[in-house]
Amino acid sequence: MLHFDRPALQQLDKVKRLNLVNAITGIKPANLVGTVSPGGQTNLAIFSSVVHLGSNPALLGMFVRPTADVVRHTYENIRSTRYYTVNHVHEGLVQQAHYTAAKFGAGESEFAACGFTEEWLHDFTAPYVTESHIRIGLQLAEEIPIKANGTILLVGEIVHLYLPTESISEEGHVDLAVKNGVGISGLNTYYSLQKVGSLPYPTPGSLPQFEAK
Amino acid sequence: MLHFDRPALQQLDKVKRLNLVNAITGIKPANLVGTVSPGGQTNLAIFSSVVHLGSNPALLGMFVRPTADVVRHTYENIRSTRYYTVNHVHEGLVQQAHYTAAKFGAGESEFAACGFTEEWLHDFTAPYVTESHIRIGLQLAEEIPIKANGTILLVGEIVHLYLPTESISEEGHVDLAVKNGVGISGLNTYYSLQKVGSLPYPTPGSLPQFEAK
Secondary structure: OOOEEEHHHOOOOOOHHHHHHHOOOOOOOEEEEEEEEEOOOOOEEEEEEEEEEEOOOOOEEEEEEOOOHHHHHHHHHHHOOOOEEEEOOOOHHHHHHHHHHOOOOOOOOHHHHHOEEOOOOOOOOOEEEEOOEEEEEEEEEEEEEEEEEEEEEEEEEEEEEEEEEEEEOOOOOOOOOOOOOOEEEOOOOEEEEEEEEEOOOOOOOOOOOOOOO | OEEEHHHHHHHHHHHHHHHHHHHHOOEEEEEEEEEEEEOEEEEEEOOOEEEEEOOEEEEEEEEEEOOOHHHHHHHHHHHHHHHHEEEEEHHHHHHHHHOOOOOOOOOHHHHHHHHOOOOOOOOOOOEEEOOOEEEEEEEEEEEEEOOOOOOOEEEEEEEEEEEHHHHHOOOOOOOOOOOOEEEOOOOOEEEEEEEEEEOOOOOOOOOOOOOOO
8 A cells, every 4th residue: 555645745746746636536527618708719628627516506516727728718718708518528529528638729619629519509608519418508606716726616507408318217317328428537547437336315224225227 | 318498407306306416517436534523423424526626735625515414524523623534435335335324323433334444544633444445634724615505615635645556557647447446426326437548648730549558
């Protein structure tokens, strides 16, 4: 077993520390965030920090570092227009999705550069990714600075949600494996998902048992 | 394709909305958070909201709803002692880890009730889970209220990190599959992880290609 204490982490080589600390929360979701500038320039960026905040109202969070080149456009567009989309990455999209993190030129949209199709649905102000299966349209609700390191938590309320009929059960459970959803470890490693099983809401007295599939 | 707009989400049956909205960010990490009360009573609770915030300083976030019964002890213990542990869940621990969400009696620790072993390392104020492979000791750095729904983001700095030697590469990449790490969808569905591959930092001009394993 390896042990790193706070000084050992601080003394690590920068790239090794980035890789390690980005990985140790466990598996992270892979989502493409679509936005548009007030001038009409679309932008698409991969994020592994989209997080559930609450279901009523339906709120999602995501973390941005305003000084980071690649994410700056996403952040500026969301602040300007107040709207953005979150689009799941599936196994067939991994390379293209990762490619959105390249530093493309000022007039270039990651949609075209990375081979994604813009889709404009229900008069929403931000573009969805046609190739994605689970797609969410969000309105910015709150912007929360994190003093400890200068990042920002963007809180968005779900305005639209699109998903394949076959992905969702009668009770609202979503099977991420049906459409080959993926997860991210660290900055650049992708994992496919295989369902182990579902467990009931547990009550004291007996270990929860996997439900029949 | 199914479409839910904001009113449709609001009108959904509560349990269906909970299941659906908890699932649509994609795969989530599975972690056990270990704490102790000032009186010495240990607590262990499963969380799917642990998130990477930054690597220097090494900061992790997690979201708590102070009014939720099961999580209240975790939150109160962290506020009192300022320390907590995050312990990865692997495939062999899924049922026991899920079981920590049951409402056990006031004097009962989830460690004993769910069959986990408390481990006290390097004079740290919170207990680790012996059965977990990747274990992190954190110090509370910041507590951030989210006005939109009354939840709280706890920001913690990593004080100790323990992980198996065989899980980490020379460059600091962590292979979550080596030790059978799992992810969560929604409230109660567990997924195992299979490595698809790693991609290099992308540069404009060519689609990133998977690195040789």
